[in-house]
Amino acid sequence: MTARTPADVLAESRRQASLLKRQRVLDTVRRMLDDGEPISFAAVARAAKVSTWLVYAEGIREHVQAAIQRQEQAPVTEAAQGRRASPASLHTDLAMAREEIKELRTERDQLRAAMRQHLGHQLDQISNRKLTERITELTEANRKLEHELAQLRPLTDHIQELERDLAAARMSLRQMIRDGNQHNLED
Known part of the structure; x- marks a missing residue:
């Protein structure tokens, strides 16, 4: 039996996290269909608390598209029965989107700082x-x-x-x- 390297452990951890996020997206799509919530790629990403690119990824995109088509084919009477988003729901979605944007900006800034530090370290190692x-x-x-x-x-x-x-x-x-x-x- 070969010893697992830290890279192997990290790769396995990322695979597991990816699988959990994908399952969360699929569960969110099912829940949104059952609740009659309007489905879009952005709405699914927000509700599942994942990045938008994940809902466009192969294997997930098809499920979201199928749910959108299913909603489009639903009778118009369902929409008239009060299944529209309330202002409170829209405000909640907006607040969640703003929070996600704030988190993404923080993450971006941290990654930029880490990259700058790494590049600076590399430049310092090259002697004049x-x-x-x-x-x-x-x-x-x-x-x-x-x-x-x-x-x-x-x-x-x-x-x-x-x-x-x-x-x-x-x-x-x-x-x-x-x-x-x-x-x-x-x-």
Whole structure:
């Protein structure tokens, strides 16, 4: 039996939490259908106290869409029987949404601060001496390459001159062969 690493424990914990949240969303959809509450992705997310992206996730989205379609197909008389949201309910939903936004902003700010601290720590670990040495190495390598390129330029010019001479010689040879063939045909 292999020992579980902290990463394995964390991954298993996240899987369990995800499964619980998904089940909570499905239970919320069923309850909302039974209570005749209007169903939308945002309303389900708010009622289940999960993020909106989760209700759009594969495996959940289909259930929410089916519930929305089921409500749309319900007779109009049900809506007229007092199944509309009351102002108090709407105020409660608004208060819950505001609270969720406040929590998300706090979480975002904490994550930003942690990221800044982590990046700062990484930058502190890179010493200026190592960076200076690396810049010096790259500058020296660049100088060597520029020197080699400068030495190759005359050779490039010479190669181009030789290629022109070769092309001229080939053209001359073709002309000589044509003249020779013309002379042989006349004989």
